[in-house]
Amino acid sequence: MINNKIEVKDFRKISVSNQYWLWHLTPNTRNELLDIQPISEPPCEKTDYHTFKEIIQQVQIPVYETRISDALDFLVNLDDFFLKPISEGKDIGASVLGFNYGRFVWSTSHLCYCSEGIMEVIAKLNPELLLKFELD
Numbered sequence: 001m002i003n004n005k006i007e008v009k010d011f012r013k014i015s016v017s018n019q020y021w022l023w024h025l026t027p028n029t030r031n032e033l034l035d036i037q038p039i040s041e042p043p044c045e046k047t048d049y050h051t052f053k054e055i056i057q058q059v060q061i062p063v064y065e066t067r068i069s070d071a072l073d074f075l076v077n078l079d080d081f082f083l084k085p086i087s088e089g090k091d092i093g094a095s096v097l098g099f100n101y102g103r104f105v106w107s108t109s110h111l112c113y114c115s116e117g118i119m120e121v122i123a124k125l126n127p128e129l130l131l132k133f134e135l136d
Helices: 008-017 051-059 068-078 080-087 115-125 127-132
Strands: 002-005 020-026 063-067 095-100 103-107
Touching: 008 063, 008 068, 020 068, 020 115, 051 115, 051 127, 063 068, 068 080, 095 115, 103 115, 115 127
Parallel strands: 002 063, 020 063
Antiparallel strands: 020 095, 095 103
16 A cells, blocks of 8 residues: 655654554665655656565555655654764665554664665564465
């Protein structure tokens, strides 16, 4: 289930409504070299394939998107993993965060902003969600 862009103020409503969900913090400017692209935008011209969207369509987990710059204040209070680089004025980069209701579980920032990173986030949420995933 792919959803529209959200604002931080929507966090509570989404958390109450979804047992497992992903929050995609997208870069402020599009980088076509990244494996993962915003699902609310068409795939890159270079690949014409949307890896993230393919994973989500198979696993059937809700995904919401917000630009990183719009969520910085929220991230500082979410987890120490994000607090340190933000407090040092460093860019945290795009990330996919996994939640169990409102509890932060894991993010692609812990491994990589790539397909494998997304699969790991989903596995940390609930490994049974990956039983729906099929490799071509």
